[in-house]
Amino acid sequence: MTDTITHRRVLKIAVPILLANITVPILGAVDTGVVGQIPEATPIAAVGVGAVVISAVYWIFGFLRMGTAGLTAQARGEGNTPEVAALLTRSLMIGLAGGLALIALQALIWRGAFAVSPAGPEVEDLARSYMQIRIWSAPAAIAIFGINGWLIAQERTRDVLILQVWMNGVNVALDLWFVLGLGWGVGGVAFATFLAEWSGLAMGLWLCRAAFRVPDWRDGARVFDRVKLKRMAVVNTDILIRSLFLQAIFVSFLLLGGRFGAVTLAANQVLLQFLHVMAYALDGFAFAAEALVGQALGARAVGQLRRAAVLTSLWGLICNLLFSLGFALAGATIIDIMAKDAEVQDAARSYLPWMVAAPLVGLPCYMLDGIFIGATRTGDMRNMMALSAAIYVAAVYPLMGLIGNHGLWLALLVSFVARGVTLGLRYPALERAARRV
Secondary structure (H helix, E strand, O other): OOOOOOHHHHHHHHHHHHHHHHHHHHHHHHHHHHHOOOOOHHHHHHHHHHHHHHHHHHHHHHHHHHHHHHHHHHHHHHOOHHHHHHHHHHHHHHHHHHHHHHHHOHHHHHHHHHHHOOOOHHHHHHHHHHHHHHHHHHHHHHHHHHHHHHHHHOOOHHHHHHHHHHHHHHHHHHHHHHHHHOOOHHHHHHHHHHHHHHHHHHHHHHHOHHHHHOHHHHOHHHHOOHHHHHHHHHHHHHHHHHHHHHHHHHHHHHHHHHHHOHHHHHHHHHHHHHHHHHHHHHHHHHHHHHHHHHHHHHOOOHHHHHHHHHHHHHHHHHHHHHHHHHHHHHHHHHHHHHOOOHHHHHHHHHHHHHHHHHHHHHHHHHHHHHHHHHOOOHHHHHHHHHHHHHHHHHHHHHHHHHHOHHHHHHHHHHHHHHHHHHHHHHHHHHHHHHHHO
């Protein structure tokens, strides 16, 4: 049986994740600010392009964090300590293998990236040199996804915060030294991140050191158990497919916004930052749901599972009510800070009501994602996301035809509602399955 789930326990998991996520945009700002000291536009553009491509490629492996979190939480809830250790080894193996695959395929990746989003020759050359350095830390960066999921499942989110602060601190310090001190330019930014990611893997392994003091992590028969490997593969594949559908919705949103001109496209981009900030904050409570729901399911404690879902969602609601209020009261001021062009400011303000509504409309789908990940009901996540994407496609073109860019925003919120409703309808099946575990 799991320990009683309390408000304090939920916050103890969620708050370090909130703090860890705050450091992510800070690092991007430092990277841009440091390279911006070079009196040319090309280096800034190259770092921007290179970082976006690398992030998009790494994003493919985001399933590793989610899948590892759900499976590890359930093993912990069962009291299956050897399986918890074996899951760490499996996630590290997948991360290292995935990173090596990216290194081997890097030429194809760069070619594809520049085919999709061509840049000028100077920018492409500098961006390629940046990425050719960064790619060599891919095994470390992807393995860290698994480590984070493993730590979250055990409610060790303070360690996740330590790991994030360590990596970003090393990155910032080396950025300043390599670029401003040694004058290495774009290559210095890339090399700083390369070293930070490998040092992050070392720190992550140190944080997991207790698992390596017992032999279970290197028990070949357990680590390579065919049934366990198959389950992990199915879970990760389902999450990957689900994530591809989700990414398709957001990419199409950006591309369709371009039909309304550069001003509208810029306004949409500004407002999407509101969504990103909200998602970063809500991650804390969604991750808490992953850990607590997974542990309750592993312990066959359906009452605790339901309590985990309710309490984490309650705190998510409080968080998102504050965001809605903040966007309503300060949204226009934030827009003016983020964009200096008067036309972009006016356009963004006209679409701001959608951002006031988004936190409340989007809450169910974000929280249910965490709940279903913890329960490893990834087949439901995959199927409901596919259905939600179809609903979005069916809605977006008619709505754009009727009310233009407002219709595009409405279609995006329709996709949020579809995700929440469809997963909500599957929640009773989740509880029934938990009783049969």
